[in-house]
Amino acid sequence: MSGSAHQPARLVVLVSGDGSNLQAILDACANDRSYGCQVVAVGADRSGTRGQQRAADAGVPTFVARVADYPDREAWERHLTSQVASYQPDLVVCAGFMKVLGATFISTFAGRMVNTHPALLPAFPGAHAVRDALAYGVKLSGVTVLYIDAGVDTGPIIAQQAVPVLPGDDEASLHERIKTVERPLFARTVGEVARQVVAQRAHSGAA
Numbered sequence: 001m002s003g004s005a006h007q008p009a010r011l012v013v014l015v016s017g018d019g020s021n022l023q024a025i026l027d028a029c030a031n032d033r034s035y036g037c038q039v040v041a042v043g044a045d046r047s048g049t050r051g052q053q054r055a056a057d058a059g060v061p062t063f064v065a066r067v068a069d070y071p072d073r074e075a076w077e078r079h080l081t082s083q084v085a086s087y088q089p090d091l092v093v094c095a096g097f098m099k100v101l102g103a104t105f106i107s108t109f110a111g112r113m114v115n116t117h118p119a120l121l122p123a124f125p126g127a128h129a130v131r132d133a134l135a136y137g138v139k140l141s142g143v144t145v146l147y148i149d150a151g152v153d154t155g156p157i158i159a160q161q162a163v164p165v166l167p168g169d170d171e172a173s174l175h176e177r178i179k180t181v182e183r184p185l186f187a188r189t190v191g192e193v194a195r196q197v198v199a200q201r202a203h204s205g206a207a
């Protein structure tokens with residue numbers, strides 16, 4: 001069913017850096033009437049990211065939750081969970097968010113969290129996927145869009161696309177080639193998953 005039949009899906013996007021994947025989602029929201037999604041907030045685990053600036057430029061509210069500002073990791077995670085929940089998201093989108101989320105967050109948004117990873121999982125999970133793939137010597141890497149579960153990059157795979165590793169690649173050149181493929185795949189997949197969440201909720205009568 002088209003997203004236009006329902007209220008737009010509410011996305012809360014979490015970022016840590018440049019936010020080019022966030023931008024692809026913001027652009028889809030702004031330019032594609034059938035996308036059926038609205039970014040209602042962008043959160044970051046650090047101050048001054050380009051991702052937050054992109055959100056502000058699009059008129060989207062932002063918030064920052066830095067681990068260092070809380071007595072421990074659990075307190076940070078409780079705060080992050082309540083911040084995200086306050087925006088009543090249909091889908092939580094980790095778009096280059098470089099923090100592992102724990103049980104409090106995961107149980108609150110179970111089945112409603114997606115992530116993007118710059119490798120073909122289950123190969124090369126973790127924070128240095130591009131570097132690890134290059135070091136291994138693979139000739140083909142790519143991008144994986146997946147649900148978030150309690151493990152690190154272990155959730156069910158939603159979409160994947162392969163990207164060649166070329167002679168002379170370094171981490172930056174391979175990552176940029178992957179991101180060129182990643183941005184449209186992630187934006188498209190986020191839209192599909194979010195519209196499903198909203199349609200299911202409407203169908204179950206909870207909307």
Ligand code: GRF
Pocket residue numbers: 015016017018019020021022051095096097116117118179182
């Ligand atoms: C993406 O390649 C994502 O898969 C990885 O970090 C990158 C974030 O890029 N975890 P951006 O901030 O969306 O530009």
